[in-house]
Amino acid sequence: MLDPVAPSATPAQSPATSPGAATAEAGDFHTFLTMLTTQMQNQNPLEPIQASDFAAQLATFSGVEQQVQTNDLLTRLVGRMGLADLAGWVGRDVLSTAPIRFDGTPMRLVPPEVQGANRADLVVTDSIGREIGRYAVDPQSTEILFEAPEGSDVLESGAFYGFSMVSYRDDIELSENAVLGYAQVLEARADSGRTLLVLAGGQIIDSDAVVGLRDSALSPVGQG
Numbered sequence: 001m002l003d004p005v006a007p008s009a010t011p012a013q014s015p016a017t018s019p020g021a022a023t024a025e026a027g028d029f030h031t032f033l034t035m036l037t038t039q040m041q042n043q044n045p046l047e048p049i050q051a052s053d054f055a056a057q058l059a060t061f062s063g064v065e066q067q068v069q070t071n072d073l074l075t076r077l078v079g080r081m082g083l084a085d086l087a088g089w090v091g092r093d094v095l096s097t098a099p100i101r102f103d104g105t106p107m108r109l110v111p112p113e114v115q116g117a118n119r120a121d122l123v124v125t126d127s128i129g130r131e132i133g134r135y136a137v138d139p140q141s142t143e144i145l146f147e148a149p150e151g152s153d154v155l156e157s158g159a160f161y162g163f164s165m166v167s168y169r170d171d172i173e174l175s176e177n178a179v180l181g182y183a184q185v186l187e188a189r190a191d192s193g194r195t196l197l198v199l200a201g202g203q204i205i206d207s208d209a210v211v212g213l214r215d216s217a218l219s220p221v222g223q224g
Helices: 020-041 053-087
Strands: 003-006 091-096 109-110 119-125 130-139 144-146 159-171 174-176 179-189 194-199 203-206 212-215
Touching: 053 179, 119 144, 130 159, 179 212
Parallel strands: none
Antiparallel strands: 003 130, 091 179, 091 212, 109 144, 109 179, 119 130, 119 159, 159 174, 179 194, 194 203
């Protein structure tokens, strides 16, 4: 059970593959075609291009065309492989500092480990970053099940909240660190080389912000 501390503030009511290589090859293809056509139109009628030279140039032309088609095929293949990788995120729970959606059930939080701390406060902030409450917690806890204090309306169902922990040694503040929370991934997107995750509740985070991953079936409490 969390012990309320006098709040310091009055409770308040958001892999695509780059087509650059394929575009460059396509440009080379069209440049070669233009050069060959210009050469044929401006050849010396007294010394026309030899059949062997013409055949060699046509072979080169065919090779360039084949390279363009091969690169295009590889680009599509890599894109499909990337989508298969993204599918692995969907339905999983990810651990991050993203705001957590309160659905009326206790929220499972993962606090930081701060050496030397003998007391700590869990700080709750609203969607615009305003502090709406502080609650004493065990500084040695590896997990916090946070729920609204009985008789309190400080948390509103459906709203998003951020969490941090201020750690102390006696009366000396050691640090304030972000507290992590789990949320389920509803969608994964490839965007300009990044993988973006759409979480339950609508938050969008970069996959680089994820520090933990688990099967949703392992969640013992409601999702944030």
